[in-house]
Amino acid sequence: MSKKVEFIYLSQEDCIKAGGLDMKGTLEAIQKSFELHGKGDIVQPSKPVIRWGGPETEETRGRIMTMPSYIGGELDVAGMKWIPSMPENPKKLGQPRASAIIILTDPNNGFPLAIMDGTIVSAMRTGAATGVAAKYLANPDSKVAGIIGAGVQSRTQLMAVVNAVPSIETIKVYDLNREKTIQFAAEMQKELGVEVKPITSAEETIRDSDIVITSTMSTYPYVKYEWLKEGVFHSEISFWDTAPEEVRHYDRIVVDDFEHVKHHGVDVSYRAVAAGYVEESEVYNLSDIMLGKLEGRKNKTDKIIFNPIGMSIHDVSEAYRVYKNAKEQGIGQKLNLWENPHWM
Numbered sequence: 001m002s003k004k005v006e007f008i009y010l011s012q013e014d015c016i017k018a019g020g021l022d023m024k025g026t027l028e029a030i031q032k033s034f035e036l037h038g039k040g041d042i043v044q045p046s047k048p049v050i051r052w053g054g055p056e057t058e059e060t061r062g063r064i065m066t067m068p069s070y071i072g073g074e075l076d077v078a079g080m081k082w083i084p085s086m087p088e089n090p091k092k093l094g095q096p097r098a099s100a101i102i103i104l105t106d107p108n109n110g111f112p113l114a115i116m117d118g119t120i121v122s123a124m125r126t127g128a129a130t131g132v133a134a135k136y137l138a139n140p141d142s143k144v145a146g147i148i149g150a151g152v153q154s155r156t157q158l159m160a161v162v163n164a165v166p167s168i169e170t171i172k173v174y175d176l177n178r179e180k181t182i183q184f185a186a187e188m189q190k191e192l193g194v195e196v197k198p199i200t201s202a203e204e205t206i207r208d209s210d211i212v213i214t215s216t217m218s219t220y221p222y223v224k225y226e227w228l229k230e231g232v233f234h235s236e237i238s239f240w241d242t243a244p245e246e247v248r249h250y251d252r253i254v255v256d257d258f259e260h261v262k263h264h265g266v267d268v269s270y271r272a273v274a275a276g277y278v279e280e281s282e283v284y285n286l287s288d289i290m291l292g293k294l295e296g297r298k299n300k301t302d303k304i305i306f307n308p309i310g311m312s313i314h315d316v317s318e319a320y321r322v323y324k325n326a327k328e329q330g331i332g333q334k335l336n337l338w339e340n341p342h343w344m
C-alpha cells in the first residue's frame, strides 16, 4: 500500500488566484488569530533573526527572520515563515525588499500541507494588523489618513485602513522618493476609490491626519509628537521613524505581543522601555484590549501609538485561509514529500 505524502506548492500567482489580495478575508483571519492570541490558544516561540551586525544594520545590510507558530481553535494548524529582508534589492535588482516562503503543517501528523510564497501573505497580514488595531483604537469618525513611505507595505496598510475605517475620505502620502510618491498616490487612488494626495514633507502628511502610518526604511527618527493631531491613531510598523523619547508622550502604547517585541529588541516601544522613558506595564497587547481585559482608547482626544513587531500566527492564519481557497479551487501544484518512506 502506498504511503504517499503529498502537499501543494503555491507560487505568488497561485496565492493571488486563491484570494490572496482579498483584504476583507485577511482582516477576518487576523481578527481571529488576535482573539486566539488573547485566549492563549496558540504556541508562538520568539523568532530567531539572522543579521550581520547590531539591530541598526537591519535597515542597511538586511536580515532573515524565522517565524514558527501553532494556532488552536477551529484552525488547528501549524506553520512557519522564512522571510529575508534585503534593503538594496529595489535599487540594485528592481526587486522587492522582502521575499518569503511559508510552510503549513498538519499538527496531527506533522506532514506538510503546503509550501507557498509568503510575500503576499506577509504584506497582507501586516496591513490587516493595522486595520484591526484601527478598528479598536482609532476614532470611528476619522476622515484623513497620512502615510509615510510608498513601498510595498504601504499598499496593504491603506487597503486595510479604508476597509476597517470606512469614514476615511482623504489619504496623504509622503516618501523620500518623490517620483515613487506621485506614482503610489495615483495607483492607490484608482485602487481604493479614495482621494490620495502626494505630499512633499512628513510634517505636512502627519499634521491634521486622524490616522498616521509610518511604514518606511528610515534609519533615523523624524516624527515629532507635536505634529500629531489630538485623537490620532498612529501605527508604526517600521522601526526608526519615531524616537523613544517621543513615544513617552502618547496616551496609550499598544503592540501585538510585547514579549516578541522585547526579544527582537529593535521596535521603538521596546527602546522606549529599555531607555526608561516608559514602564513595561504601560505597553499593552492589542488582544487584551480586544477581549476587554485592558482599556484601549479612554478619550476622543487620546493620542495612541500601535507598534506591532509582526506575529507568526498572523502569517499562518492568513496562509491557511489562502491554502483552503486554493484546495477548494484546485489551484497549485501537487508535490510528493515521498511515495513511500525510505526508512521507518
Ligand SMILES: NC(=O)c1ccc[n+]([C@@H]2O[C@H](COP(=O)([O-])OP(=O)(O)OC[C@H]3O[C@@H](n4cnc5c(N)ncnc54)[C@H](O)[C@@H]3O)[C@@H](O)[C@H]2O)c1
Binding pocket: 085, 090, 097, 098, 122, 126, 148, 149, 150, 151, 152, 153, 154, 174, 175, 176, 177, 180, 202, 215, 216, 217, 218, 219, 222, 237, 238, 239, 308, 309, 310, 311
Ligand atoms: N511590523 C511588521 O509586522 C512589519 C511587517 C513587514 C514589514 N515591516 C517593515 O515595514 C517597513 C517597510 O517595508 P516595505 O516592504 O514597504 O519596504 P520598501 O523598501 O518597499 O519601502 C520603503 C520605503 O520607505 C521610503 N523611505 C525610507 N526612509 C524614508 C524616510 N525617512 N521618509 C520617507 N520615506 C522613507 C523608501 O524610499 C521606500 O520607498 C520595513 O521597515 C519593514 O521591516 C514591518
